[in-house]
Amino acid sequence: MGNLMQSGSSTDKVNTDSSLKGSEDDMVVVLQDYPLPEISEPIYRMGEKLRLIAQEAYWWRVRSVQTQKENYIPNSHVAKVYHxxxxxxxxxxxxxxxxxxxxxxxxxxxxxxxxxxxxxxxxxxxxxxxxxxxxxxxxxxxxxxxxxxxxxxxxxxxxxxxxxxxxxxxxxxxxxxxxTTPPSDASLGAPPVVMRRNFDWKxxxxxxxxxxxxxxxxxxxxxxxxxxxxxxxxxxxxxxxxxxxxxxxxxxxxxxxxxxxxxxxxxxxxx
Known part of the structure; x- marks a missing residue:
């Protein structure tokens, strides 16, 4: 345990913050549907998680975690997520x-x-x-x-x-x-069911x-x-x-x- 009253330098503070964000692949979450439903059928829905591929000014290139398809989305519609x-x-x-x-x-x-x-x-x-x-x-x-x-x-x-x-x-x-919600696809069929016989809770x-x-x-x-x-x-x-x-x-x-x-x-x- 550290000393509760010990003061840290400004460099320590910067290192502490950066350690929260430096060790993972960039993930983002969609904050609002894009495009808006009144414009067209949304490509990405609010709450969907995406992998950040590239940051290009206002537009970010992302890959869907579910479908693995890549596309662009305005950076105002997503937020980075760490841990x-x-x-x-x-x-x-x-x-x-x-x-x-x-x-x-x-x-x-x-x-x-x-x-x-x-x-x-x-x-x-x-x-x-x-x-x-x-x-x-x-x-x-x-x-x-x-x-x-x-x-x-x-x-x-x-x-x-x-x-x-x-x-x-x-x-x-x-x-x-x-x-994680798997993509809806009827062709996937029902998951297999495995039965265990002679099961005794005691x-x-x-x-x-x-x-x-x-x-x-x-x-x-x-x-x-x-x-x-x-x-x-x-x-x-x-x-x-x-x-x-x-x-x-x-x-x-x-x-x-x-x-x-x-x-x-x-x-x-x-x-």
């Missing part, structure tokens, strides 16, 4: 529209960077409504939503709130638009139900195991504690003030 959850230059209202699209569920989220000022972030979470939280940054470049908990980077913040709500409206589950070890290791040897399909894992994560604290312990091995850059309260969380009403 699956960091959306660049997305305003509050557009974040709400994206989170309300089909495929998102309770706990779906995105971190959005202000279009007006770089380096300012907010967390938007789908619950009963879409709730927004301002993400603050200390002089030493650590981040926090509640002053009681500070994090060395945004990834650590997302990892923590994926394990515990800790004052948020709910724990984070999946990044916004993380589900003989199944609980670890087999939630484990993702060696899926070919598991007696329960991936979809069923995933559903059971989701149920267990909401039915008690044991699953959350297990996930927290596994994440703890990956990152320990969490600083918690010795306070029994939840601290003050700033709901983002303007940004």
């Amino acid at each position: 699956g959850w960091l959306f660049e230059g997305v305003e509050r209202q557009k974040a709400e529209e994206l989170l309300c699209l089909p495929g998102n569920r309770v706990g779906s989220f995105l971190v959005r960077e202000s279009a007006r000022e770089r380096g300012l972030y907010s967390l938007s979470v789908k619950h009963r409504t879409i709730t927004h939280y301002r993400i603050f940054r200390l002089d030493n470049s650590w981040y926090y939503i509640s002053p009681r908990l500070t994090f060395q980077c945004l990834e650590d913040m997302i990892n923590h709130y994926s394990d515990f709500a800790d004052g948020l409206c709910c724990a984070l589950t999946t990044p916004c638009l993380s589900g 003989k199944i070890d609980r670890r087999q139900l939630v484990s993702t290791d060696s899926p070919s040897d598991n007696m329960v399909s991936y979809g069923v195991r995933n559903s059971i894992a989701d149920y267990l994560s909401f039915s008690g604290n044991h699953s959350a504690q297990t996930r927290a312990e596994s994440r703890k091995k990956k990152s320990k850059s969490l600083y918690a003030l010795p306070d029994n309260g939840l601290g003050n969380i700033d709901y983002d009403d303007d940004f």
